[in-house]
Amino acid sequence: MSTLTPTTPAKPTRGIRSTEAKAPRAQRESPFARVSAMIVMGVFTLYFLVPIWWLLVAASKSRSQFNSTNPLWFADFSLFENIGNLMAYRDGVYLKWMLNSALYAGGGALVGTIIAGMCGYALAKYNFPGRELIFNVVLGGVLVPATALALPLFLIFSQISLTNTFWSVFLPSLVSPFGVYLARIYASASVPDELIEAARLDGAGELRTFFTVSVRMMVPALVTVFLFQFVAIWNNFFLPLIMLRDETLFPVTLGLYAWNSQVNQIPVLRDYVLIGALLSIIPLIIIFLLLQRFWRNGLSAGSVK
Amino acid sequence: MQIKKRAAAVALLTAATVVLTGCASGSTTSSGGDAAACEPSEGKVDLTFTTWIPGMEEVVAVWNEENPDVQVKVQTGPNGNGGTYQNFFNQLKAGNAPDLGQIEYDALPNFRVQDGLMNLAACEGVLDAKADFVDWTWGQVNFGEDDAVYAVPQDAGPMAMFYRADLFEANNIAIPTTWEEYAVAAEAVRATGGYITNFSQSDINQFAGFVWQAGGSWFENDGDNWTIDLTSPESVKVADYWQDLIDRDLVSTNPPWTDEWNNAYNTGSNWTWNSAAWGANSIASGAPDTSGNWSVALSPQWAAGDNAAGNWGGSSTAVFTGSKHPYEAAQFALWLNTSDEALTMLNKSANLYPAAKSGLELPALKEGVEFYGGQAIYDVFAEASGHVSPDFIWGPTMTQVYNDTSDGFKGAVTGNGTLSDALTSAQKSTIDALEAQSIPVNK
Numbered sequence: 001m002s003t004l005t006p007t008t009p010a011k012p013t014r015g016i017r018s019t020e021a022k023a024p025r026a027q028r029e030s031p032f033a034r035v036s037a038m039i040v041m042g043v044f045t046l047y048f049l050v051p052i053w054w055l056l057v058a059a060s061k062s063r064s065q066f067n068s069t070n071p072l073w074f075a076d077f078s079l080f081e082n083i084g085n086l087m088a089y090r091d092g093v094y095l096k097w098m099l100n101s102a103l104y105a106g107g108g109a110l111v112g113t114i115i116a117g118m119c120g121y122a123l124a125k126y127n128f129p130g131r132e133l134i135f136n137v138v139l140g141g142v143l144v145p146a147t148a149l150a151l152p153l154f155l156i157f158s159q160i161s162l163t164n165t166f167w168s169v170f171l172p173s174l175v176s177p178f179g180v181y182l183a184r185i186y187a188s189a190s191v192p193d194e195l196i197e198a199a200r201l202d203g204a205g206e207l208r209t210f211f212t213v214s215v216r217m218m219v220p221a222l223v224t225v226f227l228f229q230f231v232a233i234w235n236n237f238f239l240p241l242i243m244l245r246d247e248t249l250f251p252v253t254l255g256l257y258a259w260n261s262q263v264n265q266i267p268v269l270r271d272y273v274l275i276g277a278l279l280s281i282i283p284l285i286i287i288f289l290l291l292q293r294f295w296r297n298g299l300s301a302g303s304v305k
Numbered sequence: 306m307q308i309k310k311r312a313a314a315v316a317l318l319t320a321a322t323v324v325l326t327g328c329a330s331g332s333t334t335s336s337g338g339d340a341a342a343c344e345p346s347e348g349k350v351d352l353t354f355t356t357w358i359p360g361m362e363e364v365v366a367v368w369n370e371e372n373p374d375v376q377v378k379v380q381t382g383p384n385g386n387g388g389t390y391q392n393f394f395n396q397l398k399a400g401n402a403p404d405l406g407q408i409e410y411d412a413l414p415n416f417r418v419q420d421g422l423m424n425l426a427a428c429e430g431v432l433d434a435k436a437d438f439v440d441w442t443w444g445q446v447n448f449g450e451d452d453a454v455y456a457v458p459q460d461a462g463p464m465a466m467f468y469r470a471d472l473f474e475a476n477n478i479a480i481p482t483t484w485e486e487y488a489v490a491a492e493a494v495r496a497t498g499g500y501i502t503n504f505s506q507s508d509i510n511q512f513a514g515f516v517w518q519a520g521g522s523w524f525e526n527d528g529d530n531w532t533i534d535l536t537s538p539e540s541v542k543v544a545d546y547w548q549d550l551i552d553r554d555l556v557s558t559n560p561p562w563t564d565e566w567n568n569a570y571n572t573g574s575n576w577t578w579n580s581a582a583w584g585a586n587s588i589a590s591g592a593p594d595t596s597g598n599w600s601v602a603l604s605p606q607w608a609a610g611d612n613a614a615g616n617w618g619g620s621s622t623a624v625f626t627g628s629k630h631p632y633e634a635a636q637f638a639l640w641l642n643t644s645d646e647a648l649t650m651l652n653k654s655a656n657l658y659p660a661a662k663s664g665l666e667l668p669a670l671k672e673g674v675e676f677y678g679g680q681a682i683y684d685v686f687a688e689a690s691g692h693v694s695p696d697f698i699w700g701p702t703m704t705q706v707y708n709d710t711s712d713g714f715k716g717a718v719t720g721n722g723t724l725s726d727a728l729t730s731a732q733k734s735t736i737d738a739l740e741a742q743s744i745p746v747n748k
Contacts, residue, residue, distance in 0.1 A: 158399035267590030
């Protein structure tokens with residue numbers, strides 16, 4: 001904003017608010033607006049970061065210090081000792097959970113993004129009867145919360161004896177109506193028909209056109225879909241809760257929840273839940289930092305077009 | 306759905322002399338689990354057992370080692386009300402429930418009404434095992450029917466009073482042995498700035514334990530109908546007693562199991578806790594700074610010279626309908642809950658306090674506990690266990706009862722209504738809830 005304002009100094013006599021002689025005219029109102037914006041953002045930042053800070057501090061404490069010391073500041077730093085204990089507990093079942101989460105979320109988001117991308121692309125670029133109907137049905141899918149589908153899915157999977165397997169959580173994770181929606185909107189806006197036509201004239205098949213030409217133009221949307229899907233699967237709790245009984249198949253959310261339901265009677269689990277929760281958000285943070293550049297592009301591009 | 310539930314309820318209430326195969330009317334074809342005969346299966350048997358008790362794998366590994374022909378696989382999940390019960394119901398509906406499951410006493414009637422439990426009475430050794438268990442725990446699993454056993458008791462939560470021996474002594478306050486003395490002591494404790502205890506507004510199980518001790522029962526089943534007794538004289542007596550302490554600000558009302566609750570004990574502002582055997586570890590972990598200062602005594606009594614005790618918690622091992630191997634499942638459940646080896650391991654890994662009589666004599670439960678100044682606290686709980694009334698019965702909709710009662714209690718501690726008002730309204734909503742499930746109710 002300030003780069004656009006003229007550099008001529010304002011007259012010092014003008015207006016009570018321009019106390020600084022050098023303050024440009026157009027900026028006279030901005031310090032207040034700026035400060036209040038900063039305050040609002042600061043409050044929200046605090047609001048979002050304090051729980052994480054609390055978690056970090058709590059995870060670094062030994063059990064005896066957990067209740068007796070300031071919850072927002074460190075006592076003796078035993079974070080690594082706690083991590084060691086967590087990894088050792090029950091032969092490192094926690095690591096297994098993290099690995100499962102990575103498989104469900106990583107694999108599910110990858111395959112789910114490809115499916116959603118192809119589906120959205122097809123809906124955007126091919127004319128066929130029933131196209132709008134299909135799209136509207138998919139849109140309706142956005143409105144149905146995933147939790148509402150968990151129980152019917154369980155009954156269906158029971159019929160084919162697939163409950164309590166890797167697939168019982170993985171297969172439902174591949175579906176992303178929102179992803180289809182986003183991919184369609186983005187594909188129709190950013191992939192020119194002429195380009196597809198040109199690819200066809202050059203002899204490329206439809207699949208090849210999609211993967212070599214269209215996908216490259218859809219990358220920001222696809223990354224967005226991937227991120228959404230990754231976070232949604234990573235945080236999906238209800239489906240694994242209903243489907244899984246074998247501890248070695250649990251994702252980390254369900255595992256921690258199961259432990260947390262025991263803390264009244266097995267107090268040591270509280271430490272593991274805290275430290276486990278802290279570690280479980282690290283992959284999400286990493287993937288956000290890596291992909292946020294694409295995501296931001298994707299969001300703004302989508303909003304303009 | 307509705308018809309099936311009604312059929313299940315009717316099946317329960319006709320005091321089934323015919324055992325389970327007869328009851329499974331509404332459900333799909335009986336999948337071979339003939340509990341009426343309960344014969345051993347041919348060949349090698351694989352069982353599944355869903356439980357949330359940590360360390361169960363190790364215990365089961367011992368069984369698997371000794372019984373190569375009956376291999377048990379442990380499955381796990383959150384605790385019962387945290388989702389596992391709902392999963393059991395879903396699995397029963399889908400026909401893929403495990404053979405065995407962990408069920409707390411207060412949830413058993415719900416499974417019974419929904420026809421989810423196999424009657425193990427015909428299985429070898431099950432009826433005879435009655436003598437091996439503390440009397441009242443057996444009443445929790447047979448619902449008062451002589452020829453029925455719907456689960457094998459696992460652990461119990463006989464209640465006693467944890468108290469800060471050092472504070473009582475330093476302030477010259479006598480350890481209360483009756484509730485009357487307890488209220489008097491509460492005044493003395495309040496005068497020093499502390500609270501004698503905390504009233505649990507959201508964990509209704511503690512209050513149920515008080516009612517249990519007072520000789521009340523919240524439910525009754527005469528074979529035809531359920532009677533709901535949340536407002537029985539005993540129940541109201543207990544409610545009025547605590548209401549009085551709350552009104553006079555003699556007890557704190559922190560939500561249980563929170564940091565502020567722990568902190569109140571850790572800083573010595575709360576002096577006693579009326580809790581179950583398994584609570585010994587909760588205090589030790591929640592109030593680490595007070596190590597060595599606690600002792601345990603029998604609960605205060607309503608009449609001087611009595612020795613009644615309440616119970617808080619406890620669970621059982623049940624065999625679900627649809628299990629193809631009830632005989633083997635029953636043998637495993639008996640071993641799990643009566644053998645010294647299994648009970649010792651469960652006590653060590655999960656602080657389970659055994660329901661079996663022999664379990665009360667485990668060497669691990671005879672030792673002095675450092676946190677309690679070296680007192681052999683489990684001797685107190687063993688004594689309390691023998692004085693728990695066998696007459697307390699849980700209802701088929703306990704989750705609803707807890708929620709509704711807790712809503713009222715939360716209001717009462719903030720001056721909005723009273724505890725007995727809360728019971729009255731929970732009484733009404735419980736009747737509605739049962740009727741909504743077509744379970745016959747005496748009004």
